[in-house]
Amino acid sequence: MSFGMLGCDFHCAYCQNWVTSQSLRDPNATAPPYRLLPKQFVELAIGQGARIVTSTYNEPLITSEWAVEIFKTARSAGLKTSYVSNGNGTPEVLAYIKPWVDLYKVDLKSFQDRNYRKLGGVLANVLDTIQRLYAMGFWLEIVTLVIPGFNDTKEELRDMAQFLAKISVDIPWHLTAFHQDYKMTEPENTSITTLLRAAEIGRNEGLNFVYAGNLPARVGNWENTYCPGCNELLIERSGFRVHRARITKEGKCPRCLRSIPGVWS
Numbered sequence: 001m002s003f004g005m006l007g008c009d010f011h012c013a014y015c016q017n018w019v020t021s022q023s024l025r026d027p028n029a030t031a032p033p034y035r036l037l038p039k040q041f042v043e044l045a046i047g048q049g050a051r052i053v054t055s056t057y058n059e060p061l062i063t064s065e066w067a068v069e070i071f072k073t074a075r076s077a078g079l080k081t082s083y084v085s086n087g088n089g090t091p092e093v094l095a096y097i098k099p100w101v102d103l104y105k106v107d108l109k110s111f112q113d114r115n116y117r118k119l120g121g122v123l124a125n126v127l128d129t130i131q132r133l134y135a136m137g138f139w140l141e142i143v144t145l146v147i148p149g150f151n152d153t154k155e156e157l158r159d160m161a162q163f164l165a166k167i168s169v170d171i172p173w174h175l176t177a178f179h180q181d182y183k184m185t186e187p188e189n190t191s192i193t194t195l196l197r198a199a200e201i202g203r204n205e206g207l208n209f210v211y212a213g214n215l216p217a218r219v220g221n222w223e224n225t226y227c228p229g230c231n232e233l234l235i236e237r238s239g240f241r242v243h244r245a246r247i248t249k250e251g252k253c254p255r256c257l258r259s260i261p262g263v264w265s
Contacts, residue, residue: 038073046077052103056084061093071100080263088121089129094136103263104138106130110151111159127163134167139263143174146198148187157198161205169206170228170261175199177214192218216240229258 036044045053053074055067060083071081082103106129110116113123133140142164146152164171175198177190195212199222202210212222216239225235232255236244246254251264 038070041070042073042077042079045074045079050079052080052082054082054084059086059088061085061089061097064093064097068097068100071097075100086121087126087129087133089125089132091132094129094132094138098136098138102139103141104133105141105143106133108142108144108160111156111163112151115150130164131167134171141172141174143176144198145176145178146190146195147178148190148194150187152190152194152198154197154201157201158205161202161207164202165206169208171207172209172211173202173207174211174213175202177212179214190214195219196222225260227253227256227258227260229253230256232256234260 042053053070055063055070060067067083074081080102081100082105083097083101084105085107087106087108106126108126108130109119109121110123116123116126130140130142144151144157144160146157151157161173164173175195177192177195178187179189180186192215195215196219199210199212199219208228209225210222212219216223223237223239224233225237226232227234230253232246232253233244234247234253235242247260247262247264248254249264251262252259
């Protein structure tokens with residue numbers, strides 16, 4: 001479990017994957033794991049000032065019983081709940097977690113099945129899960145890590161954007177830049193040009209909320225949220241900092257009063 005994410009934009013304050021993976025392999029690599037009851041976990045979250053608790057890494061759907069136990073307690077304490085997932089779901093597990101999950105983020109890693117199979121997944125399963133999540137009423141956001149030579153062609157990015165737009169033009173699509181880290185020293189880091197081109201493709205295909213991430217203050221206005229109706233600046237961001245939030249408490253644009261999709265309470 002990790003804390004984070006609020007409103008229309010899903011972000012983690014830092015990448016915890018290495019810490020999470022290595023702590024079980026080598027307790028001396030990081031702080032050792034320790035047991036927490038759901039009540040203790042929620043008390044810790046509240047004590048840290050969290051407003052949302054999130055189940056993530058590796059695929060949170062495989063530990064949904066555990067997540068639901070914590071989310072029940074978190075909900076009663078007034079916290080929001082969310083999943084950060086690879087999107088490899090089934091109708092049964094999504095129905096099981098639906099009463100207890102407010103927000104759901106899916107990593108759409110590629111739009112080519114051969115790439116998914118290299119990662120041990122199946123593209124069709126992920127696409128089915130994305131469609132099902134939206135149809136079931138989860139608040140859904142999609143993240144694509146744009147990796148040079150893997151999923152960064154104009155054609156593939158356009159296919160992803162078209163798929164999402166057919167479901168709903170209001171699904172936020174976050175395009176993030178790959179960077180070399182730890183033992184992964186190739187390919188090259190994603191360039192600003194590539195990331196901005198990907199964001200433009202999403203906008204050109206009709207998506208209302210497209211974001212470019214991992215390069216704070218270097219991607220122009222692509223970190224911000226604008227009203228799809230009048231183009232009023234609604235949320236101004238730089239990296240993980242929100243500088244201005246102007247959406248009304250009713251979830252509307254302050255200028256044209258258009259309802260802005262998201263979870264704003």
